[in-house]
Amino acid sequence: MTNDCGGIVVEGVARSFGSVQAVRDIDFEAPPGEVTALIGPNGSGKTTLLLMMASLLAPDLGSIRVAGFDPVVQPREVRSSVGWMPDTLGAWESLTAREVLTTIGALYGMSRPDRTRRAGELLAAVKLDAFGDQPARVLSRGQQQRLSLARALIHDPQVLLLDEPASGLDPGSRVDLRSLLRSLAAEGRTVVVSSHVLSELDEIADRAVFVSRGQSVKSQTLDEAGGQTRRYYIQAEPMTALAAALQSHGVRFEARRDSRREEFLVQLGTTAEASWLLRTLVMADVVVTAFAPAGGALEETYMSLDTDRR
Known part of the structure; x- marks a missing residue:
């Protein structure tokens, strides 16, 4: 207390x-x-x-x-x-x-x-x-x-x-x-x-x-x-290469097209996992142009709660 x-x-x-x-x-x-x-x-x-x-x-x-x-x-x-x-x-x-x-x-x-x-x-x-x-x-x-x-x-x-x-x-x-x-x-x-x-x-x-x-x-x-599972968005040129790389490593993703450019959303458990994925994509010659959390840490918690949001 x-x-x-x-x-x-x-x-x-x-x-x-x-x-x-x-x-x-x-x-x-x-x-x-x-x-x-x-x-x-x-x-x-x-x-x-x-x-x-x-x-x-x-x-x-x-x-x-x-x-x-x-x-x-x-x-x-x-x-x-x-x-x-x-x-x-x-x-x-x-x-x-x-x-x-x-x-x-x-x-x-x-x-x-x-x-x-x-x-x-x-x-x-x-x-x-x-x-x-x-x-x-x-x-x-x-x-x-x-x-x-x-x-x-x-x-x-x-x-x-x-x-x-x-x-x-x-x-x-x-x-x-x-x-x-x-x-x-x-x-x-x-x-x-x-x-x-x-x-x-x-x-x-x-x-x-x-x-x-x-x-x-x-x-x-x-x-x-900050230590919880978080959503990250990723963009690359071309997006088809990014999709192939994610699929080859068994990383599930969701395509989001409501922004100005297409981007993929992935769920990652830790910052270490995020670092691994970014390094893996770069080593696979994927031209990553954006890789960042989709929202703040508190926003992640808020969105995960079963609340009435308006």
Whole structure:
């Protein structure tokens, strides 16, 4: 069991809204010093679980501990420990970006000098210092996401709960987000990220919990995900030579023609097996023009699960 001191432990949690059971039975652990990904299709209960961990909803069943506190009976302690980033900013649009941060800082009981200093630091950290005195309403979707992250960090929390933090970000901002979240985890914080961008999570997360239909269905580390059977796509010139070589070595493949060029998909158990196959093809004088995993490690797990994907 994870150390409660700075992490999150959820056991057997359920939550309904009238006749709709949003969360049926979820177990979830996020240790301090790591980024934990929460993965599942729309409607699987991810946001409801995040709201319960943030003390904004109470579970009907089960128990939750966030940084050692119970969100139901100790909401004040949980909220002082948690930085919550919803999937939309929901800010006062007439306030400037700096005023949004200093106002939230005041709500957390920070002194004026501390919240002013912290707002300046965070605007620079999320690369919004040039927009600090602009009304929040003029910010783009991506800029609002960066402001929302800064708002979650204003009181220097030990736990971060981030719902779709990369939504609306351009590629450069996604790289910056990845670097920031990794550095926050390296400081010993607990970071939970819910996202649909599985390729991004491969680069950010240390572990993942998969949910479907309100239930947790699998938990794994990134090392475990990387060691599983994976799909690889291969292209060659000509493809007939590749097909003959694969057949001669008993490697089953599937032709996929829905991309711009024909490619073959193969299932390989380990990176050593992938290395063997590539070496074998080259030694057979097959002109290989592309050889790579068909998806990220977490995507492979997600696609292999018997879930309702939409």
